[in-house]
Amino acid sequence: MPAVHIDHHVTHITQQDMHYCWACAFAMMKGKRSWSEALDLARRVPTASRNAENGSLLRPELAARSLYLHARGASLVSPTGIAASLERGPVSIFGSYRLADRMFKHVMVLSLMQGETDSPSTLQIGVDDPWATGARWIGTWTDFCGPGKTLLRPAWVVSR
Numbered sequence: 001m002p003a004v005h006i007d008h009h010v011t012h013i014t015q016q017d018m019h020y021c022w023a024c025a026f027a028m029m030k031g032k033r034s035w036s037e038a039l040d041l042a043r044r045v046p047t048a049s050r051n052a053e054n055g056s057l058l059r060p061e062l063a064a065r066s067l068y069l070h071a072r073g074a075s076l077v078s079p080t081g082i083a084a085s086l087e088r089g090p091v092s093i094f095g096s097y098r099l100a101d102r103m104f105k106h107v108m109v110l111s112l113m114q115g116e117t118d119s120p121s122t123l124q125i126g127v128d129d130p131w132a133t134g135a136r137w138i139g140t141w142t143d144f145c146g147p148g149k150t151l152l153r154p155a156w157v158v159s160r
C-alpha cells in the first residue's frame with residue numbers, strides 16, 4: 001500500500017466512569033464533544049449489549065450496529081487493514097490493553113496514520129484514550145501494538 005496521510009479531528013472525551021470507555025470511543029467516532037453526549041449514545045444502544053449492573057459493554061458488535069457503525073472481530077490488526085478503515089473515519093479498537101503495568105479490557109480511538117503501512121516501525125499513528133485526560137498520543141505503530149506494548153490483544157475493530 002502506498003503512503004497514507006489520514007488525520008481525522010477528534011474531540012477527546014474523557015470517561016468519568018470506569019465502565020464507559022466504549023461510550024466515549026463511540027462518541028468521539030461520531031463527532032460528539034462531551035461526556036453527556038457519550039452518555040446519550042450509551043442510552044441508545046440495546047440493553048442486551050451491556051452489563052445491566054455497571055454499564056460495561058458486553059457485545060460491541062450489537063452496540064456498534066445500533067449506532068450505524070461497523071464492527072468486525074479482530075484477533076490481529078494490521079496497519080493496512082486499519083488504514084482502509086480509517087479512510088472512512090476514526091476507528092475504535094477494543095481489546096486487552098496494558099496501561100501502568102496493568103492489563104485490562106479497554107477501547108482506544110485511532111484517528112491519525114501517516115507513513116508507509118509496510119513499515120510499522122516508522123508509521124505514525126494518533127490515539128485517543130478515553131481513560132486519559134488531554135490530547136491525542138502520537139507514536140509509531142510498533143510502540144502501540146504488539147507483545148509488551150499498549151495494545152496486547154485486539155478483539156473488535158469498529159469503524160464507520
